[in-house]
Amino acid sequence: MRKCMPFAAVVGLIFLVGCGGGGGTPVGVPVTVGVSPSLPQFIHAGDSVSITATTSGDPTNAGVTWNLSGLGTLTNQTKTSATYNAPGNITSNVVALVTATAVADSTASGPLLMSVLVPGQENVHPITVDGGPVATQIYPNGVFTSVTVCVPSTSDCQTIDGVLVDTGSYGLRLLSSQVGVALPQLVDSNNNGLNDCVAFVDTSFLWGPVVQADIITSGEIATATSVHLVSSSNTGIPDNCSNGGINENTPESLGANGILGVGPEPNDCGFACDPSAGGVPPEPVYYLCSPSGACSPAFVPVDQQVTNPVAFFPVDNNGDIMDLPPVPGTAAGVDGSLTFGIGTAANNGLGAAKLFTFDPNSLSFTTVYNGISYPDSFIDSGSNGFFFPDASIALCNGGSFYCPPSQLNLSATNKGANGTSDIVSFNVDNATNLFNNNPSDVAFGTLAGPNPVGSFDWGLPFFYGRGVFTAIDGAPAPPGVPAGPFWAY
Structure with missing residues (x-):
């Protein structure tokens, strides 16, 4: 019913660098936990992975305890190691999360994501028409999936369910209220944060920061990809973004926890927002916002725009079925x-x-x-x-x-x-x-x-x-x- 109609930026040239925009490690945490392997693992059904955990700042040398969220089993558990055994009877690809938590400090943990794949279906991701993620309302004819996002180059990951699959828009957009990992926002050299505004033909809109994440769907990963993190706040939104429309920044108003845009373009604005292309777009899409909240329209290079993650996959990157x-x-x-x-x-x-x-x-x-x-x-x-x-x-x-x-x-x-x-x-x-x-x-x-x-x-x-x-x-x-x-x- 809604087709994403991306606005386009009008002024400004920006140079983007990563920053810790989503939070960070609290000062004074006495214990840290590291796991090896340290990056998400892509394994086949029935396979096993040996995991080791190391703690630092632990005067007791008590090691860790292990926890598994998702399918499979954990065996051979000790204070420094465990074995993850993937389920062998799955018919579609699944994810599981293994966490090592320090005995000396339960707030210190190390996660490791497992993407368990059916042989021959590594590029196949499950989708469902199930009414959507909001228990009190039905989204008719909405097709949903789960998407895993990770802090780039880490296994600090979260799988988010109830994401609408949209072949008419471009890029991953997630409600910030549903995201618990600290994804870094893109900023310029003056620490102005990059934000994105996307409008729909029904006058609703989405607004919020552009962050970077590794995006995992089954056996595919798009590394260091720009993602639109939809703000839960209704303040500080530029007038020419809101334009009197409805801010769909909750699961109830959006009918989803996010949108996975896998349409026929690689990004949400293209050369109209790229300073090197000299585009002259009609309305702003991207904004740079100062720490005080003042926002100005901005140009953004194509490779830093909110991106269709399929276009960033290493091999299966020319489309989808x-x-x-x-x-x-x-x-x-x-x-x-x-x-x-x-x-x-x-x-x-x-x-x-x-x-x-x-x-x-x-x-x-x-x-x-x-x-x-x-x-x-x-x-x-x-x-x-x-x-x-x-x-x-x-x-x-x-x-x-x-x-x-x-x-x-x-x-x-x-x-x-x-x-x-x-x-x-x-x-x-x-x-x-x-x-x-x-x-x-x-x-x-x-x-x-x-x-x-x-x-x-x-x-x-x-x-x-x-x-x-x-x-x-x-x-x-x-x-x-x-x-x-x-x-x-």
Whole structure:
């Protein structure tokens, strides 16, 4: 229902360096714990890892105790070592966290993240349509996943559930209220912190600092990647960012704990915000904010902008494939997968998929519906229905969805810049009846609504029952695979 429409920065040249923006080690902690290996481990199901722990500042030499959060077992535990045994019967990739805590000081600990992988599925990440992370409300047709973020070059990591997977935006955005690790903010030479503003077409927005993290999804890692940490505060936001809109900085307002933007661009603003490109964008995206809270619009080099993490993976970095099972009516929930890379491994080839290229400037192709061409159309898992203009279909109360008296059997034709054409048949049901008659369901294959901006938005119902490829603009393509951007299905 919402497509991320990134603003762009207007003034200022910045030089960014890392800083400890999220906190630090308290002064006076007498004991520290180090673990080896010191970096996150990527292992296969059934494998084992030997771990050692060392303490410093411990006059008792009492060593550590061990704790495991997640699947697997810990064996051979001593005050200085343990063995992690990965589960052998998993069907999808999982993470586990081993922690060594000092006996002499329970506030001193050393973590080690384990990413446990199914052989042959190292690039496959589980996704689910489950209603979202907020127990008191249902997010219809929201597809969610878990994302692990680590302080760069450490195993100080946290796995965050309930992150919306959005093929219509770019970059990882996490609510700061859900992040417990101290991710360093990017600052300039005068200690002005870099902040990001992203707006949605429904006038809501997200605001907060740009931090760096190592991002882990199954067997993939994007190191030292810029992440948008959405501030929990409603103060200090520039007027031309808020613009009278709603600050979706809580799980209840956003419907998620964050957004994983894996769309067809590598970053959220591109050359329009890069000082080396001489862009002239219409509105600010990035701001430098002084320690006192004064903020000014800023240019940001492309490699320091909030980045689609897929583009930073070492190998499977040219796109992704979202697979969800069919939902002809409604369902209490469905599980699927997000496979990284296109043509980079045995499990991510294009096969017989139809490929639709498009202009990277417009990020859209043409959909013809009812004889009318809509050249600004797009495919977007972050939208929770089919959204298109049709004044003949009755609206529900509130006007967000369609409420026809009976099911409509419709079709539209997608056309790529490369000449590919495909007729898509779809059904539209009365949204009020869908929700009222199926109060426990969260997946709706026939949910649709109006699109006032005059385009065809192929939202999550389009993904049910088909694999949808999203190829990233400018990413290196393996032999036999066209360069992005494109969609294919």
